[in-house]
Amino acid sequence: MSTLLQAKGLIQQYRTAKTFLGKTSTMRAVDGIDLTVREGEILGIVGESGSGKSTLGRLLLGLEPPFAGEILYRGHPMPEPRTPAWRRLRAEMQLIFQDPLSALDRRLTVSAQIGEPLEIHGLAAAGSERDERVAELIAKVGLRQDQAGSYPHELSGGQRQRVVIARALASNPRFLVCDEPVSALDVSIQAQVVNLLRDLQDREGLTMVFISHDLKVVRNICDRVAVMYLGRIVEEASSDAIFSDPRHPYTRALVSSVPKIGAGLHGRIILQGEPPNPAARPSGCAFHPRCRFADADCAATIPELELHDGRLAACRKLRHTLRSAA
Amino acid sequence: MSFVSVRDLKVAFDGVQVLHGINLDVRRGEAVGLVGESGCGKSVTWLAALGLLPGKAKVSGSVTVDGQELIGASPRRIEAVRGAKIAMIFQDPSSALNPVHRVGRQICENLRLHRGLRGDAARTEAIRLMDIVGIPSANTRFDLYPHEFSGGQCQRVLIAMALAGAPDLLIADEPTTALDATIQAQILDLLSNLRRQTGMAMVFISHDLGAVSTVCDRAAVMYAGRIIEANDIKQLFAAPRHPYTRGLFDAIPDLDAGRARLSLIPGTVPDPKRLPQGCAFAPRCARAGDLCREYQPELKEQTSTGLTACFHPIPIGSANRQEVFA
Ligand SMILES: Nc1ncnc2c1ncn2[C@@H]1O[C@H](COP(=O)(O)OP(=O)(O)O)[C@@H](O)[C@H]1O
Ligand SMILES: Nc1ncnc2c1ncn2[C@@H]1O[C@H](COP(=O)(O)OP(=O)(O)O)[C@@H](O)[C@H]1O
Ligand SMILES: [Mg+2]
Ligand SMILES: [Mg+2]
Numbered sequence: 001m002s003t004l005l006q007a008k009g010l011i012q013q014y015r016t017a018k019t020f021l022g023k024t025s026t027m028r029a030v031d032g033i034d035l036t037v038r039e040g041e042i043l044g045i046v047g048e049s050g051s052g053k054s055t056l057g058r059l060l061l062g063l064e065p066p067f068a069g070e071i072l073y074r075g076h077p078m079p080e081p082r083t084p085a086w087r088r089l090r091a092e093m094q095l096i097f098q099d100p101l102s103a104l105d106r107r108l109t110v111s112a113q114i115g116e117p118l119e120i121h122g123l124a125a126a127g128s129e130r131d132e133r134v135a136e137l138i139a140k141v142g143l144r145q146d147q148a149g150s151y152p153h154e155l156s157g158g159q160r161q162r163v164v165i166a167r168a169l170a171s172n173p174r175f176l177v178c179d180e181p182v183s184a185l186d187v188s189i190q191a192q193v194v195n196l197l198r199d200l201q202d203r204e205g206l207t208m209v210f211i212s213h214d215l216k217v218v219r220n221i222c223d224r225v226a227v228m229y230l231g232r233i234v235e236e237a238s239s240d241a242i243f244s245d246p247r248h249p250y251t252r253a254l255v256s257s258v259p260k261i262g263a264g265l266h267g268r269i270i271l272q273g274e275p276p277n278p279a280a281r282p283s284g285c286a287f288h289p290r291c292r293f294a295d296a297d298c299a300a301t302i303p304e305l306e307l308h309d310g311r312l313a314a315c316r317k318l319r320h321t322l323r324s325a326a
Numbered sequence: 327m328s329f330v331s332v333r334d335l336k337v338a339f340d341g342v343q344v345l346h347g348i349n350l351d352v353r354r355g356e357a358v359g360l361v362g363e364s365g366c367g368k369s370v371t372w373l374a375a376l377g378l379l380p381g382k383a384k385v386s387g388s389v390t391v392d393g394q395e396l397i398g399a400s401p402r403r404i405e406a407v408r409g410a411k412i413a414m415i416f417q418d419p420s421s422a423l424n425p426v427h428r429v430g431r432q433i434c435e436n437l438r439l440h441r442g443l444r445g446d447a448a449r450t451e452a453i454r455l456m457d458i459v460g461i462p463s464a465n466t467r468f469d470l471y472p473h474e475f476s477g478g479q480c481q482r483v484l485i486a487m488a489l490a491g492a493p494d495l496l497i498a499d500e501p502t503t504a505l506d507a508t509i510q511a512q513i514l515d516l517l518s519n520l521r522r523q524t525g526m527a528m529v530f531i532s533h534d535l536g537a538v539s540t541v542c543d544r545a546a547v548m549y550a551g552r553i554i555e556a557n558d559i560k561q562l563f564a565a566p567r568h569p570y571t572r573g574l575f576d577a578i579p580d581l582d583a584g585r586a587r588l589s590l591i592p593g594t595v596p597d598p599k600r601l602p603q604g605c606a607f608a609p610r611c612a613r614a615g616d617l618c619r620e621y622q623p624e625l626k627e628q629t630s631t632g633l634t635a636c637f638h639p640i641p642i643g644s645a646n647r648q649e650v651f652a
Contacts, residue, residue: 259536
């Protein structure tokens with residue numbers, strides 16, 4: 001598989017809100033990420049809220065420039081935001097996010113929403129050409145043609161997400177970043193949308209980055225998975241390897257925390273401590289305060305993402321003591 | 327005898343019926359799950375049972391707690407029964423706390439209301455409760471405000487407030503839905519430990535079937551304002567009899583399975599204003615026949631322990647979905 005997109009040394013930092021003393025400081029939402037997205041794959045990004053998944057997604061799409069590092073898309077650097085070159089890339093790359101209602105214009109009908117990108121990117125002339133293309137997109141995402149005249153509030157959550165997907169597909173993108181695309185949907189509807197995304201990826205050979213905190217969905221849809229903790233990737237492997245044989249202590253706890261039907265609470269790894277806060281990043285390995293294997297070394301040095309037994313993980317302990325999950 | 331007994335509970339808002347006769351028992355000390363997709367009536371069932379719905383709600387049927395009837399009782403009487411015996415926690419912990427009052431004071435307030443504790447006695451007990459629910463250095467955090475706590479810790483504070491009344495029953499409405507995976511695991515663990523220690527009963531409302539299966543003894547599945555199946559946890563998950571229950575289980579991706587396409591339930595949950603004739607699930611059900619489209623099936627005993635509301639329940643021992651829907 002060839003490389004579609006490559007991120008090198010990505011860092012993004014934001015100013016924190018003013019404290020009551022009127023001070024601001026900066027914090028890093030993404031803190032040194034190298035990542036390769038291969039053509040035609042679905043790459044999962046998992047991690048808890050605040051770990052920097054959405055920020056990484058926006059950086060990969062070039063929606064905001066990184067503080068440091070670079071992104072190569074098909075071997076070329078990402079153009080500056082809002083330049084003509086950048087605008088041309090917009091058609092090729094699309095973002096689908098969690099809340100379909102806020103992604104849609106509530107005053108526009110389904111067909112107008114889907115037709116809008118065709119107009120913006122000059123892809124289909126108004127009239128029968130555009131109507132045909134819209135009808136095709138409506139069919140592609142499994143909506144009914146009679147819903148073309150409906151407004152967003154007249155649709156269910158799952159149907160709205162289908163409109164968002166149709167709209168994203170209108171410009172014939174090659175690369176999609178889906179940020180929690182099914183998290184707001186009920187189980188039965190979630191399965192419908194997950195299958196739709198899989199079919200689209202299959203049929204059109206799309207490349208996708210699929211961001212989610214729902215590990216079960218990621219397990220089902222992704223070829224490869226990167227696990228994030230406080231702005232860094234702590235483990236990266238094939239979906240099969242991550243879920244059947246997680247190596248990094250955080251990945252192990254995360255996989256173990258998913259309640260399994262019929263398994264009870266017995267044997268689950270219950271992490272101590274609070275979810276990570278990027279405004280107060282622990283020294284060394286950011287996971288060390290919650291890690292049962294951590295020692296003084298872990299608090300001192302940031303571990304690099306490197307190969308241990310043929311597996312990519314950022315953990316000093318993997319060098320000696322830890323082998324595959326017991 | 328049941329501790330709580332709900333009989334033929336019906337609720338309508340502005341002439342639209344959303345609960346169609348719920349029958350449910352909670353015995354002392356047991357944990358009962360209530361599952362189903364959003365809008366099926368899980369929350370309304372318990373809000374109605376405890377007299378917590380707005381005045382415009384039309385409620386009928388019978389709810390007894392320890393033999394005392396609540397439906398139609400005076401608000402004071404309901405409050406007396408509820409306050410002494412039942413506590414509730416909700417999905418969004420931060421909005422359930424008063425932002426302008428210190429956390430410790432809010433717990434003390436509950437101790438005063440339910441146990442008549444004041445001053446130092448209340449403070450000591452509040453700190454003990456904060457300890458029990460796993461808030462580190464409770465002594466120093468007693469005087470902090472809710473915004474100084476993370477989401478998981480706010481949920482712990484609410485659990486401490488619930489415990490202040492030493493309730494016989496804790497109703498937990500989606501208590502972990504808003505929390506991250508590893509924090510979710512902590513709270514589930516805490517709830518089952520507390521139940522073991524105090525012997526209180528629990529109603530655990532959730533759309534997360536995995537979570538329900540790990541903390542409950544038995545569960546009821548709701549669809550469109552009705553309970554359509556109820557059984558003990560093992561049997562329910564091992565051999566669901568109602569096609570909706572089965573469809574719901576099959577739609578959840580399995581962490582241990584590969585990338586197989588998800589099986590799904592076609593269509594969406596019906597609008598309570600436009601319920602189909604007969605079984606509300608019939609339009610989405612592959613097993614439905616003429617009878618189902620005409621008449622409402624009763625919730626009836628199907629095996630020694632289980633109840634199912636279905637004219638064509640799935641035979642026991644059908645191994646996979648293909649077989650079931652053949
Ligand atoms: N535009 C922004 N300005 C300031 N802070 C931000 C911005 N975007 C994200 N953050 C902060 O960066 C951190 C990572 O956020 P995000 O990428 O949204 O994480 P995730 O998607 O994994 O939940 C969070 O602490 C968040 O508050
Ligand atoms: N205060 C209210 N006013 C009007 N309709 C309501 C109110 N509360 C709930 N409903 C309706 O009752 C039905 C059941 O809701 P609920 O019990 O909250 O579902 P869930 O199973 O998601 O907890 C839904 O159709 C909902 O829209
Ligand atoms: Mg996000
Ligand atoms: Mg609810």
